[in-house]
Amino acid sequence: MTDKKKGQAMANVSVIGAGSWGTALALLLCKNGHDVTVWSYKEEEVRTLSEKREHVSKLPGVKIPNEIFFTADLKEAVEGKDVVVLAVPSIHVRNTAKKMNAYVKGGQILVDVAKGIEEDTLMTLSQQIEEEIPQADVAVLSGPSHAEEVGRGLPTTVCIGAHTETTAKYLQQLFMNEVFRVYISPDILGIELGGSLKNVIALAAGVADGMGYGDNTKAALITRGIAEISRLGVKMGGAAETFGGLAGIGDLIVTCASVHSRNRKAGYLMGQGRTMQEAMDEVKMVVEGVYSAKAAAKLGKKYQVSLPIIEEVNKVLFEDKSPKEAVNELMLRVGKAEHMALPWEE
Numbered sequence: 168m169t170d171k172k173k174g175q176a177m178a179n180v181s182v183i184g185a186g187s188w189g190t191a192l193a194l195l196l197c198k199n200g201h202d203v204t205v206w207s208y209k210e211e212e213v214r215t216l217s218e219k220r221e222h223v224s225k226l227p228g229v230k231i232p233n234e235i236f237f238t239a240d241l242k243e244a245v246e247g248k249d250v251v252v253l254a255v256p257s258i259h260v261r262n263t264a265k266k267m268n269a270y271v272k273g274g275q276i277l278v279d280v281a282k283g284i285e286e287d288t289l290m291t292l293s294q295q296i297e298e299e300i301p302q303a304d305v306a307v308l309s310g311p312s313h314a315e316e317v318g319r320g321l322p323t324t325v326c327i328g329a330h331t332e333t334t335a336k337y338l339q340q341l342f343m344n345e346v347f348r349v350y351i352s353p354d355i356l357g358i359e360l361g362g363s364l365k366n367v368i369a370l371a372a373g374v375a376d377g378m379g380y381g382d383n384t385k386a387a388l389i390t391r392g393i394a395e396i397s398r399l400g401v402k403m404g405g406a407a408e409t410f411g412g413l414a415g416i417g418d419l420i421v422t423c424a425s426v427h428s429r430n431r432k433a434g435y436l437m438g439q440g441r442t443m444q445e446a447m448d449e450v451k452m453v454v455e456g457v458y459s460a461k462a463a464a465k466l467g468k469k470y471q472v473s474l475p476i477i478e479e480v481n482k483v484l485f486e487d488k489s490p491k492e493a494v495n496e497l498m499l500r501v502g503k504a505e506h507m508a509l510p511w512e513e
């Protein structure tokens with residue numbers, strides 16, 4: 168922190184990953200008066216973004232201010248920064264963190280904003296970053312926040328999870344402004360589980376839309392989807408309140424409903440008959456639910472939690488099951504009580 172502008176503490180911040188979310192957050196942080204560097208793994212992209220000052224393929228129509236500096240040099244992006252934001256797709260987080268390690272000093276704050284679970288280890292992204300960069304102070308930012316809307320300055324709320332209240336409050340004031348409201352929480356695990364599992368449910372919501380199903384179906388998937396996410400998340404140690412909050416139901420609603428959602432769009436295309444690969448190619452940006460689906464099902468087995476929607480999504484994605492069959496399977500499961508907590512008065 169070096170200077171003051173508009174009453175906020177100025178910071179040197181880097182965003183690792185120049186996709187739609189990395190770019191939108193860089194714009195937000197720059198608007199907040201911070202010194203912002205964006206790292207891309209492609210020299211070519213650094214040149215284009217520096218010259219064009221617009222991310223034409225991923226955030227079209229949004230001007231990137233001249234103050235934002237682009238680089239493909241990871242050392243330059245990480246060393247000496249007050250805060251480093253990781254915004255690469257989940258499957259590249261571990262490897263990117265590994266490469267960053269040499270440049271991260273003890274206690275340096277890293278904020279993961281990607282959403283996913285590693286298939287082999289079943290680790291969340293912050294757990295992977297902590298394994299690769301043990302000296303870092305790792306936090307997470309999640310919640311209903313599509314880049315397309317944050318980039319245009321539309322009112323958005325998110326939740327930041329951190330290990331200490333000091334880091335949480337520091338990051339809150341770093342990101343927060345009149346169109347970006349930040350809540351804080353100590354429940355890093357719950358926030359990460361909410362953010363990654365909702366993508367799997369959003370694929371199902373997209374499939375339902377693609378098949379021409381209606382609002383009833385969507386509401387059912389959201390409601391029973393959050394039941395699955397909370398059941399698993401609480402069993403794993405997340406707080407029930409988190410799943411009823413921005414990083415839980417909030418993010419699930421926006422991802423299942425939004426025209427901007429990559430996961431919903433991929434599901435929609437599959438509901439219309441495309442294969443998983445065709446749908447992913449057409450969406451062009453990362454479809455995280457596809458990468459988290461197997462991990463989610465494995466977690467269900469490990470923690471002995473029933474996850475019927477997540478299991479059917481896996482069958483549609485990886486076992487060629489038709490979406491229609493998957494819906495039938497879900498609808499015709501043996502009749503259940505909605506929740507087991509309320510006993511009959513007899």
Ligand SMILES: NC(=O)C1=CN([C@@H]2O[C@H](COP(=O)(O)OP(=O)(O)OC[C@H]3O[C@@H](n4cnc5c(N)ncnc54)[C@H](OP(=O)(O)O)[C@@H]3O)[C@@H](O)[C@H]2O)C=CC1
Pocket residue numbers: 184185186187188189207208225254255256257259263280281282283312313314315451452453455
């Ligand atoms: N977009 C959104 O609205 C939001 C996204 N997120 C999360 O943020 C993360 C990033 O998503 P998003 O920005 O949408 O994704 P994008 O696909 O738009 O961008 C990801 C960026 O990472 C780059 N990348 C690909 N491979 C590597 C690699 N090996 N090393 C480093 N960088 C690489 C991509 O490059 P290339 O173009 O070559 O693939 C691209 O620039 C995801 O986990 C997503 O769930 C969270 C909240 C909102």
Ligand SMILES: O=C(CO)COP(=O)(O)O
Pocket residue numbers: 282310311312313366369418421422427428429430431453454455
């Ligand atoms: O996490 C997101 C919004 O909060 C982004 O979801 P999609 O990747 O489906 O667009």
